[in-house]
Every structure is written in structure tokens, then in C-alpha cells.
Amino acid sequence: MTPALETRGLSIAFGGLKAVDAVSFSATRNKITTVIGPNGAGKTTLFNLISGGLRPASGTVMLDGRNVTGFGPAALQGSGLARSFQITNLFFELTVRENLGLAAQTLDPVINAFFPVGRRGRAADKVDELIERFGFAAKAHELVAALSHGEQRRLEIAMCLASEPQILMLDEPTQGMSHGDTEETARLIRSLSTEVTVLLIEHDIGLVMSLSDHVVVMHQGRKLSEGAPAEVRSDPAVQAAYFGHG
Amino acid sequence: MLDRLDISLRANHVLFVILFTAAFVFGVMASMTGDRFYLRLATEALILSGLALSIDILLGFTGLLSLGQALFFGVGAYVSALVLREVPSFWLALGAASGASLVAGVVGGLIANRVRGVYFALITFGMAQIVAKIIYNTRSLGASDGLIGIPVVEIPLGFVTLSAGNPLEFFLVVLGGITLIYAGMSYVLSSPFGRVMIALKANEKRVPYLGYSTWAPRMVAYVLAAVIAGTVGGLYPMLRGFVSPELMFFSASGDALIMVIIGGSGTLVGAIWGAILLVAFKSVVGSWTEHHLIIVGLMFMAAVLFMKRGLIGLVKPMIERRLVRIEAAREMRKEGKAP
Ligand SMILES: Nc1ncnc2c1ncn2[C@@H]1O[C@H](COP(=O)(O)OP(=O)(O)OP(=O)(O)O)[C@@H](O)[C@H]1O
Ligand SMILES: [Mg+2]
Numbered sequence: 159m160t161p162a163l164e165t166r167g168l169s170i171a172f173g174g175l176k177a178v179d180a181v182s183f184s185a186t187r188n189k190i191t192t193v194i195g196p197n198g199a200g201k202t203t204l205f206n207l208i209s210g211g212l213r214p215a216s217g218t219v220m221l222d223g224r225n226v227t228g229f230g231p232a233a234l235q236g237s238g239l240a241r242s243f244q245i246t247n248l249f250f251e252l253t254v255r256e257n258l259g260l261a262a263q264t265l266d267p268v269i270n271a272f273f274p275v276g277r278r279g280r281a282a283d284k285v286d287e288l289i290e291r292f293g294f295a296a297k298a299h300e301l302v303a304a305l306s307h308g309e310q311r312r313l314e315i316a317m318c319l320a321s322e323p324q325i326l327m328l329d330e331p332t333q334g335m336s337h338g339d340t341e342e343t344a345r346l347i348r349s350l351s352t353e354v355t356v357l358l359i360e361h362d363i364g365l366v367m368s369l370s371d372h373v374v375v376m377h378q379g380r381k382l383s384e385g386a387p388a389e390v391r392s393d394p395a396v397q398a399a400y401f402g403h404g
Numbered sequence: 405m406l407d408r409l410d411i412s413l414r415a416n417h418v419l420f421v422i423l424f425t426a427a428f429v430f431g432v433m434a435s436m437t438g439d440r441f442y443l444r445l446a447t448e449a450l451i452l453s454g455l456a457l458s459i460d461i462l463l464g465f466t467g468l469l470s471l472g473q474a475l476f477f478g479v480g481a482y483v484s485a486l487v488l489r490e491v492p493s494f495w496l497a498l499g500a501a502s503g504a505s506l507v508a509g510v511v512g513g514l515i516a517n518r519v520r521g522v523y524f525a526l527i528t529f530g531m532a533q534i535v536a537k538i539i540y541n542t543r544s545l546g547a548s549d550g551l552i553g554i555p556v557v558e559i560p561l562g563f564v565t566l567s568a569g570n571p572l573e574f575f576l577v578v579l580g581g582i583t584l585i586y587a588g589m590s591y592v593l594s595s596p597f598g599r600v601m602i603a604l605k606a607n608e609k610r611v612p613y614l615g616y617s618t619w620a621p622r623m624v625a626y627v628l629a630a631v632i633a634g635t636v637g638g639l640y641p642m643l644r645g646f647v648s649p650e651l652m653f654f655s656a657s658g659d660a661l662i663m664v665i666i667g668g669s670g671t672l673v674g675a676i677w678g679a680i681l682l683v684a685f686k687s688v689v690g691s692w693t694e695h696h697l698i699i700v701g702l703m704f705m706a707a708v709l710f711m712k713r714g715l716i717g718l719v720k721p722m723i724e725r726r727l728v729r730i731e732a733a734r735e736m737r738k739e740g741k742a743p
Contacts, residue, residue, distance in 0.1 A: 209613065235615035249606040253408045260603050263596040264615045271597040275407065281596075299405060321615060 160223035162187040162355035163239075163325055168207050168217035177203040179379035180217070185325070185372070190347065190356040192366050194390075195376035196399060201359045202244055204376065205329050208357075209241045210234045221325065235264070238324035242314040242331060244359070250303040254294050254313060257302055258285045261320035284320055292316045308339040315346070326350065327357045332365065344369055367391065375399070406731055409602065413590055415723040416673045419716060420586055423676060427579055435572035443571035445687055446680070447643055450578045453679030454585055454636030455656075456663035457672055458629040461589060463661075464670030465598075466625040467605030469525040471657055472532025475512065476505045476630040478652030480637025482539065485551045485647045494559045494568070498638045505634020506627065513626040517619060520608075529654065536652035550648030554641045568642040578639055582676065585632055589672055592628070601625050605670075662700065666707045668714025677715060 161184035168181045178200045185191040193201045206212040208219055210231035218227045221237050229237070249257050262281040263271070276282055289298050292312050302310060311331060318326055328347070332340040344365055350356060351371075360366050366373060366387065373390040375383040377399040383390055390396055406414075427446070434443045455477045462468040480501035487497040516527045539545050546552070556569035559577055566573035592598050600621045603611050611618050641647050650656065659682065667678025682700065689696040711717055 211613075231612035232615050232617055235613060241613060247607065247610050249603055249610065251606050252602070256407050256409055256599070259407070259596075260599055261614050263599065266596070271600075272595050274591070274594040275410070275596055275599060299408060301408075317614075 159187070161185055161220075162222060163208070163357065164220040164223075165204075165208065166218045166220070168204065168214050168219065170203065170207060170212055170215045176379045178207060178214075181376070181379075181381050182217075183374045183381060183384060185355055185357050187355050188351055188353070189371040190351050190358060190369055191372045191374065192358040192360055192370040193374045193376060194360065194363075194366055195382070198378075199376040200379040201376055202329055203379075205241060205327055205357075205359065209239060209327060235321065235323075239327065240318035240321055240323035240325070241327035242318050242329055244329040244333060246307075246310045246314060248302045248310060248313060248317065251301060253299050253301055254305070255285060255289065255298045257313060258288055258316060258320050261317040262288075264321050284322070288316045288320060308335045311335055312339070312343065315343070319350075324354060325357065326354045329359045330361060331358070332360070332362060340365070363391075405728075405735065409599070410594065411724050411727050411731070412671075412720075413594055414727050415720050416590065416671050418723050418727075419671075419673045419677070419720065420583075423673065423680075424579070424583060427680075428576075431572055431575045431579070440571050443575050444643065445683060447571070447575045447578050449680045449683035450575070450582050450676075451636050451639050451643065452660060452663070452683060453676040454582055454639075455633050455660045456667070456675035456679045457582075457585060457589065458633040458636075459657075459660050460664045460669055460672055460675040461625055461629045461632070463664060464672075464674075465593060465605055466601045466622060467608065468622065468626070469528075470516075470626075470629070471525050471529035471654070471661070473528070473629065473633050473660060474652050474654075474656035475528075475532035475535055476508055476633035477637035477640070477656065477660075478532075478536065478539070478647075478649075479508045480505045480634030481640040481647045481651050482545065482551070483634075484638035485554050485641040488554045488557060488641060489551065492555045492557050494557045494642070497557070497642070498635065501638025502631055502635045505630050505637065508634065509627040509630025512630060513623045517622050517626060529657075532652055532657060533654065536649050539652065540649040546648075548649060550646055550650075551641070552646040554645045554647075556645075557642055574643065578643075581636070581639065585636070586672055586676070589628075589632070593672075597621065597624075662704050664714075666703060666714055668711075668716030668720070671714075671716045671720065674714050674716035681715070 164184040166182045168178055170178050181204060193204060195201050203212065207214045210229050213228055218225055220226065221239065226234060226237060249260065259275065259281065262284040265280040265284055270279065289295055297305065302313065305313065315328060315331055332343050335343060347356060347369060370387050373384060373387050374381060375390055375396050382399055383393045383396050430446065431443065455473060459470055459473045462470050483504040484497040484501040487500045512531055515531065516524055519527060540548050556567065559566040559568060566577055568574045600611065600616050604618060604621060608618055663678035663682050664675045666681060668674030686696055686700065689699055707714055
């Protein structure tokens with residue numbers, strides 16, 4: 159079966175620094191693939207290369223066996239890919255509902271773009287559903303800037319789901335969340351994997367072990383190891399990278 | 405409940421209705437007292453308010469600072485003047501002004517939208533200065549003297565024909581035009597497309613990841629603003645009977661920007677209030693002292709420092725709160741009635 163997402167020899171350098179160096183891996187449909195690695199390993203840069211934020215110097219990105227290398231973020235979104243950001247990246251001066259509306263309105267036919275924003279239609283239904291599912295009912299009309307950090311992180315995920323993507327890329331979704339919120343987010347991500355292919359970056363090793371179907375370990379821009387969570391955990395090279403001098 | 409953005413648009417409408425009513429009453433009263441001067445001054449303020457409104461579309465919604473919006477006003481004014489000198493037809497002149505500013509807007513947009521931020525501001529500034537200088541040096545366009553001798557036009561509206569020479573009639577025509585522009589832009593902003601424009605200002609970097617081009621809506625906003633500026637520019641020679649290169653100078657763009665900031669950006673209606681205020685202020689204070697520009701400068705600084713949302717910002721939150729309450733009550737009633 160063709161993987162939902164596949165990279166081959168993906169590389170980019172910033173000046174002399176090889177931030178992502180010939181990384182090849184694939185993500186199986188409706189599974190959770192997690193990218194781990196120490197700070198500065200190149201995980202976010204890998205996400206940027208896949209999601210169109212950066213153009214790779216070499217290598218290819220395939221979605222469903224289709225070459226999408228060099229596509230911009232908007233085109234990739236149109237191909238069913240959605241991503242969240244490590245540093246919260248929302249429309250802070252708009253409300254929760256307006257943020258979700260912006261993310262969802264691509265569900266409606268293009269012609270709707272020129273009629274007043276509706277209360278009905280697929281986009282509006284999607285927004286209502288997400289507000290319900292993420293527990294934003296009481297805060298739907300709050301400005302995002304007024305939300306707590308944990309709520310903003312949750313909205314990041316909800317924004318990605320609004321367009322009903324096939325591939326969901328989450329860059330440290332639980333970063334800075336309280337313990338309770340982290341647990342809840344983990345449950346959510348697990349429940350999502352029945353509907354979408356998840357590509358995750360996560361630092362919390364406990365979470366990585368319990369959530370992931372497949373783990374890719376990065377270190378200094380390169381793929382160090384990959385496999386099932388338990389396999390990766392016992393890999394001496396991985397242990398050296400994490401706990402040794404690196 | 406309605407989105408905050410919809411509430412905000414409705415609050416603008418309230419402020420627009422107040423403005424429209426006040427303008428209408430003013431116009432009728434001024435005309436009854438036989439005044440010409442203030443009616444024509446008010447007409448000029450309304451024409452300039454269209455220019456200010458076009459700046460607000462860019463600055464207040466799309467997040468683009470244009471320092472050369474008078475370019476399109478000037479293009480509209482010159483094209484209208486040229487047409488009127490050949491054929492004194494209101495609709496032909498206005499159509500030509502809109503068409504020319506559309507073309508100018510597309511060309512200008514293709515150039516300016518290659519860059520962002522300060523560079524965008526500088527390019528818009530530069531384009532206006534260059535075109536103004538060219539016109540200033542073009543003999544066939546009247547060079548520094550501009551074009552004079554523009555005839556008074558009749559304005560056939562289908563059911564009635566008004567005259568640009570009649571101060572009240574032309575004032576009402578311009579008021580109607582500004583109302584149409586305001587309504588049209590409000591409509592655009594209430595659409596999903598308008599939401600994307602607003603998103604560009606709020607956080608442009610996030611927009612492409614939601615599946616939208618950032619270039620296309622920026623371009624559309626720019627061209628819309630250009631056409632609005634050019635269309636009201638087309639009205640200018642009908643009022644004044646002449647056009648001059650000063651219309652495109654930075655002072656014109658800068659004044660319009662001040663109108664937006666003083667009135668309150670991101671509200672559309674603030675630009676109109678700001679225009680009326682600035683024109684009135686300049687005329688009144690200008691008759692006392694030659695140093696009125698100093699006072700305008702101080703007002704501008706005060707607005708920037710102490711009223712981030714302009715004069716409109718002082719009353720709009722109140723109106724919005726009331727609209728929210730009305731809306732909530734309406735929804736309660738609806739739910740109450742439901743089985
Ligand atoms: N735009 C850029 N320009 C220059 N260097 C960059 C840029 N983006 C990332 N880098 C560098 O590339 C390397 C990889 O960064 P990246 O953000 O991908 O790491 P990461 O694995 O996501 O780290 P973290 O766990 O801290 O988020 C780092 O050394 C970083 O400083
Ligand atoms: Mg990172």
C-alpha cells in the first residue's frame with residue numbers, strides 16, 4: 159500500500175548547518191508516526207519542508223504516491239495536509255469561532271466566498287462540531303489572545319481539523335500544557351488516528367511510547383533510527399544521542 | 405450568536421446611519437439658508453472620505469500601509485477631467501475614471517505586492533511621486549497648472565436629472581456615492597473572502613496553511629481600493645472645475661491617512677468621520693491661523709498615542725455591547741418560541 163506520506167532524501171541547509179540531511183521515512187495511513195530528537199535536531203525544519211513552508215534543497219515529498227515537492231503551503235493544504243505550530247500561530251485578535259471559521263470555510267464551495275459568512279453549510283457545521291468537541295462552547299466568542307496557553311494549544315489542533323485533512327502534522331502539541339491537558343490531548347490524538355494519518359513531534363517520552371505506532375529519531379539533521387516505540391527506545395545509538403554527549 | 409466581526413460591521417452601520425442623517429440634515433439646512441461655501445466644502449470632504457476609506461481597506465483590514473493612495477485619486481480626477489473637456493457626460497467620465505484606476509490599480513498592485521511591510525509603503529509612496537512628477541512635467545496635461553475649464557455636468561439618474569453646478573444636488577449625489585461605496589465594501593468584508601482579508605492583517609503567516617493564497621486577496625484588496633479612490637477622484641473635477649498635480653502629491657495621501665487614523669482605522673466609517681473632521685477643522689482653524697498644520701499634526705499624534713482606535717473607538721465599543729445585548733435577547737425569544 160502506498161504510504162500516506164513519504165519523504166526521500168529530504169535535505170536543506172542554513173548556511174553551513176545541515177538542518178535536515180537526507181531524511182527518508184514514511185507515514186502509514188491512519189497511524190501515528192512520531193518524530194523525536196534532541197533540541198535542534200531538525201524536527202520542525204522537517205515539518206516545514208513537508209508542509210511547504212520551506213523548499214527542500216534536494217529530495218522529494220510524496221502524498222499518496224503523488225510527488226508534491228515544491229508545493230506551497232496553500233496547495234498542500236488543498237491536497238489534504240494540515241499542520242500546527244510549535245509556537246502558537248493563531249489569529250489572536252479574532253475570536254475562537256472566527257479562527258475556526260477561517261480554517262473551515264474552505265469546506266464550502268468557492269462561490270460561497272462572495273456571500274455573507276453563513277450560519278449554515280458544511281463550514282458552519284464543522285465549526286459548531288469542533289467547538290463542541292474541544293469544549294470551547296463557553297469561549298466561542300472570546301478573543302484568542304484572552305485564552306490560556308493550554309486553550310490556545312488546543313485551538314491549534316482544532317484549527318487543523320477544521321479542513322478535514324487526511325494528514326495531520328502536530329508540532330509539539332502539548333508543549334507547555336498542564337499535566338491534565340496533556341493527558342486529554344493524548345487521548346484526543348489517539349482518537350483522531352482512526353480518521354487521519356498523524357505525524358507528530360513530541361518531547362514527552364512517556365507520551366511518545368504510549369501514542370506512537372512508529373517512531374523516527376532525528377539527530378543533528380539526520381535520521382538516526384526508526385521503528386516501533388520499544389525498538390527505538392532500546393536502540394543504543396538513540397540512547398547515546400539523548401543521554402550521551404550527542 | 406453573531407461573530408464579533410459581524411457585530412463590529414453592524415456597529416459601523418449604526419455610525420454610518422448617524423453620519424448619513426447628519427449630512428442629509430446639514431445639506432438641506434445649508435441649502436435653505438442659501439449657503440454655497442459650506443455645502444461645497446462638505447462635498448469635498450465626502451469626496452476625500454472615499455480616498456480615506458480606500459486607505460482603510462488596505463490599512464485597517466488587510467494590514468497594508470499605502471502612502472501613495474492619492475495616485476489613484478489623481479488618475480481618476482485627471483481621466484475624468486480629460487473626458488469632461490471633450491464630452492460633458494457624468495457617467496462616461498465616472499466610468500472612465502473607474503476603468504483607468506482599475507488598470508492603474510492592477511499595474512500598481514503587481515509592483516507593490518511583490519514586497520511587504522515598510523517596502524510596500526515605500527513603493528506605494530514612490531509610485532505616486534513618480535506619476536505626480538510626470539504629470540507635473542507634461543505640457544499636454546497642463547503641467548504644474550493642471551487642467552482647467554471643466555464644464556458643469558448634468559447628472560442623469562434615470563428618474564431625475566441633477567446638476568453638479570447645484571451645490572445641494574451635487575452634495576447629495578456624492579453622499580449617495582459614498583453610501584454605495586461603504587455598503588459595497590461592508591458587504592465584501594462580511595463574506596468569507598473578506599474574512600481572509602482580515603486574516604491577512606491579523607496573522608499573514610498563518611493564512612497559507614489554511615489553504616488560501618495570500619497574494620490574491622492582497623491584490624484584490626489593492627485593486628478595490630484603487631478603484632474606489634479613482635472613482636471618487638473622478639468626482640473631484642466636477643466639484644472644483646479643475647485638477648492639478650497636487651492631487652497626487654504626498655500631502656494628499658498623507659492627509660487621507662491622517663483622516664483614517666483620527667477617525668479610527670478598521671471601521672470604514674471612521675475614515676468618513678475623519679475626513680469630515682479634518683476638512684472642517686482645516687477650514688475653521690485655517691481661517692484663524694496659518695499654522696493650522698501644526699495643530700493637525702498634534703491631533704494626529706494625540707490620536708496615535710491616546711486613541712489607538714481613533715474617535716470611532718471612543719463610542720464603538722458601547723454600540724457593540726448594546727448590539728450584543730439586542731442579539732442575545734433576540735436569540736432568547738427565538739429559543740423560547742421553539743417547541
Ligand atoms: N530559518 C532558519 N534559519 C537558520 N537556521 C535555522 C532556521 N530554522 C532552523 N534553523 C536551525 O536548524 C536547526 C534545526 O532546527 P529545528 O527548529 O528544526 O529543530 P527542532 O528539532 O525542531 O528543535 P526543538 O526541539 O528545539 O524544536 C537548529 O540548529 C536551528 O537553529
Ligand atoms: Mg521544533
